[in-house]
Amino acid sequence: MYSRTYKTLVSAPPLLWVGLFLLLPYALMFAHSFWAVQDGTLVHHWNLTNYQKLFTNSLYAEVLFRTMRIAASVMLCSLLLGYPLAYYLSFHSGARKELLYQLVIVPLWVSYLVRGYAWKTILGSEGVLNGFLQYFHITHEPVSVLLYSPFAVVLVLTHIYTPFVFLPIYASLEHIPRPLVEASQDLGAAPISTFFRVILPLSMPGLLAGATFAFVLSLGDFLAPLLVGGSSGTMIANIVQTLFGATYDWPLGAAISVCILLITLSLLFFAERLERRWSFK
Amino acid sequence: MSRKSPTRRSPFLALYAALVFAFIYLPIVVLILYSFNRDGVGGFPPRHLTLDWYSQLFADGAIWDSVVNSLLVASGAVALSLILGLLAALALDRASFPGKALFRRLVLLPLILPGIITGLSLEMLAVFAGMHLSLLTVFLGHGTALISVATTELFAGLQKIDREQEEASLDLGATPWQTFWRITLPNLKISLIAAGLLIFTLSMDEIAVAFFLTGRDNTLPLEIWGRLRRGITPEINAVSTIIFAVSVALIIIWYRIRMRGVSTEAQQLLERP
Numbered sequence: 001m002y003s004r005t006y007k008t009l010v011s012a013p014p015l016l017w018v019g020l021f022l023l024l025p026y027a028l029m030f031a032h033s034f035w036a037v038q039d040g041t042l043v044h045h046w047n048l049t050n051y052q053k054l055f056t057n058s059l060y061a062e063v064l065f066r067t068m069r070i071a072a073s074v075m076l077c078s079l080l081l082g083y084p085l086a087y088y089l090s091f092h093s094g095a096r097k098e099l100l101y102q103l104v105i106v107p108l109w110v111s112y113l114v115r116g117y118a119w120k121t122i123l124g125s126e127g128v129l130n131g132f133l134q135y136f137h138i139t140h141e142p143v144s145v146l147l148y149s150p151f152a153v154v155l156v157l158t159h160i161y162t163p164f165v166f167l168p169i170y171a172s173l174e175h176i177p178r179p180l181v182e183a184s185q186d187l188g189a190a191p192i193s194t195f196f197r198v199i200l201p202l203s204m205p206g207l208l209a210g211a212t213f214a215f216v217l218s219l220g221d222f223l224a225p226l227l228v229g230g231s232s233g234t235m236i237a238n239i240v241q242t243l244f245g246a247t248y249d250w251p252l253g254a255a256i257s258v259c260i261l262l263i264t265l266s267l268l269f270f271a272e273r274l275e276r277r278w279s280f281k
Numbered sequence: 282m283s284r285k286s287p288t289r290r291s292p293f294l295a296l297y298a299a300l301v302f303a304f305i306y307l308p309i310v311v312l313i314l315y316s317f318n319r320d321g322v323g324g325f326p327p328r329h330l331t332l333d334w335y336s337q338l339f340a341d342g343a344i345w346d347s348v349v350n351s352l353l354v355a356s357g358a359v360a361l362s363l364i365l366g367l368l369a370a371l372a373l374d375r376a377s378f379p380g381k382a383l384f385r386r387l388v389l390l391p392l393i394l395p396g397i398i399t400g401l402s403l404e405m406l407a408v409f410a411g412m413h414l415s416l417l418t419v420f421l422g423h424g425t426a427l428i429s430v431a432t433t434e435l436f437a438g439l440q441k442i443d444r445e446q447e448e449a450s451l452d453l454g455a456t457p458w459q460t461f462w463r464i465t466l467p468n469l470k471i472s473l474i475a476a477g478l479l480i481f482t483l484s485m486d487e488i489a490v491a492f493f494l495t496g497r498d499n500t501l502p503l504e505i506w507g508r509l510r511r512g513i514t515p516e517i518n519a520v521s522t523i524i525f526a527v528s529v530a531l532i533i534i535w536y537r538i539r540m541r542g543v544s545t546e547a548q549q550l551l552e553r554p
Contacts, residue, residue: 002375006457011372014365014428018387021425025402028409081301088298092291100298102536107305109528111486113502114521118308121315121322121513128311131325162305213393220395223488227509237397244401244493254405257398264394 026261032254042250050255060239060256067236070153071218075165077158078214082165083207087199090173091181101170108163116227119156123147123228148230156224161217165210172206173199204278212271216264236260309525316518323513334515344520347504354420354491354500355484359477361424366431366476367469373432374439389433391426396489399426404493414496422494423484430483431476438472471538478535482528 034046054060085104093100107115122128123146130146133139146152176199184194200207222237229235236256243253315322319329338344369388373381391399403422407414442465450460466473488502495503501524505517 003457007372007376007378010368011376011378014369014372014388015378015384017365017425018369018384018428021403021406021421022387022390025399025406028405029398029402032405081304084294085298085301088291088294092294093298100302103302104305106529106532107309109482109486109532110309111502111521111524111528113486113488113505114312114524115308117505117509117513117517117521118312120509121518122308122311124323124513126323128315128323128325131323135325159304159308162301216393217395220397222397223492223506237395240397240401244404250405253401257401260395261398264398268393 029254029257029261032251033258035251035254037249037251040248050252053252054255054259060236063234063239064236064259066150066234067219070150070157070233070235071215073154074157074161074218075211075215077154078162078165079207079211081158081162082210083169085162086166086170086173086206090170091199104163104166104170108167112160112223115160116156116224119152119159120147120228123152123155147228148233150229150233152228152230153224153233153235156228157214157218157221160224161214164217165214168206168209168213169203170206172203172209176202201278205275208271208275208278212267216267219264220260312518313522313525316515316522318515321513322515322518334519338516338519338523341516343499344501344504347499347501350416350498351485351501354416354423355481357420358423358427358484359480361420362427362431362480363435363473363477365424366428367435367473369428369432370435370439371465373436389429392429392433396487397493400490400493403490407494414494416495416498416500418494418496419491419500422490423487426487426490427480427483430480434476434479435469435472438469438476442468471541475535475538478531478538482531486524486528 032042033050034048036043036045036047036049089097089100089104120127124130125142125144125147127147130139130142133143134141180198180202181194184198185191189197220237221235222241225233225235225238229238237260240253240256240260243249243256314327316334317330317332318324318327319331319333320327369384372378373385378384400422403418403425404414407418412418446468447460447464450464451457455463486502488500488506491500491503492506499507501520505520508514508517
């Protein structure tokens with residue numbers, strides 16, 4: 001029913017824009033990763049040295065593994081917090097459901113930076129938590145291990161991504177036909193086995209979506225480590241950021257970015273395939 | 282039948298949920314509380330409540346300059362991403378062209394990719410094109426990255442529209458242009474406002490992309506970031522509290538609009554013969 005002109009007019013501008021401002025920049029990043037820096041200027045010599053550096057210098061692998069560990073911990077912690085919360089809201093909260101749902105959404109809109117900063121003021125050696133512990137004579141000296149550690153990074157990122165993980169899980173729990181759950185109970189299944197054999201499998205797509213989200217976004221985070229990570233909490237994106245800033249080695253930074261991009265895209269790809277396998281229609 | 286799952290009590294689960302809520306809200310409560318603490322951030326309990334940090338904040342010119350910058354960037358980003366997102370949603374809904382599947386994925390990519398990737402690749406483009414980094418590049422970055430949000434929201438809105446109205450309009454002799462302005466757009470009004478508010482808030486808060494695209498002028502999150510590097514002051518608590526209050530106000534508005542959207546949809550369903 002729509003004319004050819006109509007279709008061209010609506011598709012051409014976004015196609016051109018996306019080509020120019022998304023596809024071209026990603027392509028440029030890819031190209032940079034094969035270029036080099038000589039005497040402080042970028043030269044367009046195609047080579048593989050950047051990738052060789054990544055695989056031979058153990059520093060990069062070490063930081064990458066630490067980053068993966070942190071991202072996996074964030075994913076696990078936010079699932080452990082987000083799933084039971086979503087389950088409670090969907091199945092047990094009764095009339096307060098709508099209000100509680102809104103209460104989970106609110107922090108989603110609150111600035112990333114504000115939340116990271118809040119934790120910094122809590123965890124510091126002069127911070128609120130240490131003040132609290134000393135006031136009640138639980139400790140007598142400030143505990144300084146709280147801030148500037150991988151633990152602090154995991155804590156902050158978990159706090160930020162728990163509502164993100166909650167959302168898709170809650171949506172998939174809400175889509176479970178209630179008669180299925182009742183049938184399982186009526187046929188004599190214990191609540192535990194109803195959960196593990198009916199509810200959990202049916203909520204798998206939401207769980208996978210939430211888990212991927214938490215992992216991928218933590219993987220590329222550079223602000224939380226700068227804010228609360230200290231030197232032991234440095235992540236791979238911090239290395240990229242230094243290479244693009246003070247160190248001025250864009251090609252090497254681009255090579256690491258391409259690696260992050262590839263890891264992200266392959267994770268998304270696998271999550272999507274798994275999701276399709278678990279979703280029922 | 283006494284067992285009905287929605288009403289079954291489970292005190293342990295309720296307690297766990299309460300603890301998760303405490304974890305989510307505790308830092309925000311602490312942040313707000315200490316913005317009124319005369320002795321600064323830290324120490325326990327907070328005493329000598331004062332509004333000094335707020336008056337200091339209101340006298341702080343650099344913060345307000347950055348607020349104006351952020352408002353400019355966010356308004357521009359809303360306009361740009363809504364226009365392109367609307368066209369992209371129409372294209373995905375109504376046109377078929379080679380590479381459509383790829384296009385859909387590409388548009389949504391900034392939503393799921395870490396901000397550093399989007400930020401850096403756009404910085405490379407700016408340098409490649411010989412552009413100076415400034416608020417203009419931040420606006421282009423936010424506008425482009427947030428097309429993803431606009432497209433998702435507006436595509437969902439388009440799916441709910443009654444196609445027959447457009448068909449009737451075209452059959453009765455209206456041009457496609459008239460049909461677009463008088464049928465399609467009014468039907469999308471609520472989706473457009475809701476998407477606009479969401480994009481505005483996201484742009485006001487965004488820091489990872491802006492980090493790489495800004496020049497001499499700071500947006501509000503970047504200004505706060507710069508101060509954090511120098512040390513913690515309750516003035517940051519005060520500005521964060523205000524950001525929090527404004528965000529909550531925007532969510533309530535957004536939620537009301539959404540609800541009104543749902544109720545008018547319900548009305549339309551009821552009114553339909």
